[in-house]
Amino acid sequence: MAIRDTGAEQLIKDTAKRIFFAEGKLNATTQDIADAAGVTRTLVNYYFRSKDVLFRQVxxxxxxxxxxxxxxxxxxxxxxxxxxxxxxxxxxxxxxxxxxxxxxxxxxxxxxxxxxxxxxxxxxxxxxxxxxxxxxxxxxxxxxxxxxxxxxxxxxxxxxxxxxxxxxxxxxxxxxxxxxxxxxxxxxxxxxxxx
Amino acid sequence: MAIRDTGAEQLIKDTAKRIFFAEGKLNATTQDIADAAGVTRTLVNYYFRSKDVLFRQVxxxxxxxxxxxxxxxxxxxxxxxxxxxxxxxxxxxxxxxxxxxxxxxxxxxxxxxxxxxxxxxxxxxxxxxxxxxxxxxxxxxxxxxxxxxxxxxxxxxxxxxxxxxxxxxxxxxxxxxxxxxxxxxxxxxxxxxxx
DNA sequence: ATTTTGTTTGACTAATTTGTCAGACAAAGA
DNA sequence: TCTTTGTCTGACAAATTAGTCAAACAAAAT
Structure with missing residues (x-):
């Protein structure tokens, strides 16, 4: 049951923020974010079920x-x-x-x-x-x-x-x-x- | 050689402006614009070779x-x-x-x-x-x-x-x-x- | 009337982006 | 060690959007 927190979830969110807010890439894709975070896009979908969820959460x-x-x-x-x-x-x-x-x-x-x-x-x-x-x-x-x-x-x-x-x-x-x-x-x- | 101006080109541009500037649909697709203008998307590509050209022109x-x-x-x-x-x-x-x-x-x-x-x-x-x-x-x-x-x-x-x-x-x-x-x-x- | 030429469309292809799923991997518990 | 469980991945499927092309159409020119 225990979460094994590898920091990936937070990393993805932080990377998304950086891309959106610091680099101004307003229309970044999930792939862009995954790449920048150094993870696979599938992992983004693992933590946030969809792009919308990630966006809204950020x-x-x-x-x-x-x-x-x-x-x-x-x-x-x-x-x-x-x-x-x-x-x-x-x-x-x-x-x-x-x-x-x-x-x-x-x-x-x-x-x-x-x-x-x-x-x-x-x-x-x-x-x-x-x-x-x-x-x-x-x-x-x-x-x-x-x-x-x-x-x-x-x-x-x-x-x-x-x-x-x-x-x-x-x-x-x-x-x-x-x-x-x-x-x-x-x-x-x-x-x-x-x- | 003469252009047969049917008003379609201007109509498309005006519609695009309306969607972007009046309705605030910042990420409208060419299909959205074509639909709103009552023309086919192909016609949009006929007058403006690509989406980018239309956007830039507007x-x-x-x-x-x-x-x-x-x-x-x-x-x-x-x-x-x-x-x-x-x-x-x-x-x-x-x-x-x-x-x-x-x-x-x-x-x-x-x-x-x-x-x-x-x-x-x-x-x-x-x-x-x-x-x-x-x-x-x-x-x-x-x-x-x-x-x-x-x-x-x-x-x-x-x-x-x-x-x-x-x-x-x-x-x-x-x-x-x-x-x-x-x-x-x-x-x-x-x-x-x-x- | 017929040809020409610009306009418009439907059907197709290509590209991009998103979402899923079975299985690999690794850390924790038995 | 073996199992369990959470994390992560590659390959695939689905969806969305953009771009092309041959042909239909209609207004003008011949």
Missing amino acids: FDESMHDMGNRMDEVIQSTLPFKKKIERFIEVFYTQLATYPYQESFMIAEINSNGFSFQKKDRPNVLAAFLKEIQTEMEKDAVKKMKPMNFLLNLFALMAYPLLTRPLFKIIFELDDLQYTKLLNERKKMIVDILFN | FDESMHDMGNRMDEVIQSTLPFKKKIERFIEVFYTQLATYPYQESFMIAEINSNGFSFQKKDRPNVLAAFLKEIQTEMEKDAVKKMKPMNFLLNLFALMAYPLLTRPLFKIIFELDDLQYTKLLNERKKMIVDILFN
Whole structure:
């Protein structure tokens, strides 16, 4: 009965994440993943019965991880502005190792819909929206729907990463220059969001 | 020698655009497109030798259209702020009919790279960046790298559209409510960008 | 009317990718 | 040692998708 954990299952998942999120190969086949993991494709089917199951599992876990990482910051006792700065930092760190994660998530949701178990963490978001509201009343940030404040935060952080290959060409920048531009944004985003 | 234009070629392209950009079926097959257009798949191969050619043609044309629409606004004689407002309006109109266009472009660039003929319109962007710079010196907008101003503009416009299915669920909004939220953003984006 | 030429299709082939299954292999238990 | 059981593989079958080709069709030209 005991599982003999050889690490293969985790290896396959990690490899899949690397291919999807780090290498941006959004349409990788199971063979691609098996090859990259150094196992046979049959083994992928042994652990995950089908391609869909593997994809969904990778998707769900990543979604969950991301949620946890952010909740942790949101629920911390830091003062609001520090909290946002920390939030940006966490987001950028994650995207440094997995630059295509957002892309993958968005594409996946667009094509295969989205089933999300939001029964857990029921009021984390609500509490944070309320905290934002409070800051607005203190005139610390521009008055708007708190949801829009959050959308703005994510937009300013994520969009330049999502569109990196596009804007690299539009602006005629090399990788290093674009990375520099991105890093300058961390401070700028805070400046924009706060009065 | 004369082409007997039956409209089939254009029909196929338009249908492809509809499926990709309006319905968000990013991984549609040539069969899907043929079916939706009411023609046989063979005909798709008659006009466009391969799937890749069709995809690229749709991609290039859309990219070009979008570029033109935006250049038109950028090169207009409107005062700067009006120009930005008009820009947002144009962008929103386009995304109302083709909500998934950005998604498609990004995914396409991520997986298949990007060859862009930027020999045309060589200085449109440069001129606009300069105009932004001038506005910064007049203190009309926050001081930053003009490129970042542009990135912010696009981010604030596009991101909430890209992630619509995701944030609909996160915020627990229905379609109508989300659309309302989006529309409120038009004015807000201007408020954020300008002093 | 007949030929020509561009358009469209059905049937076929090829390529790619996924899924299954019997059996090999190796670690643990008897 | 022998058996059991979980892990892994190679060979095969199935499904999906893309591409080709000869021939049917229809509009124009002769």
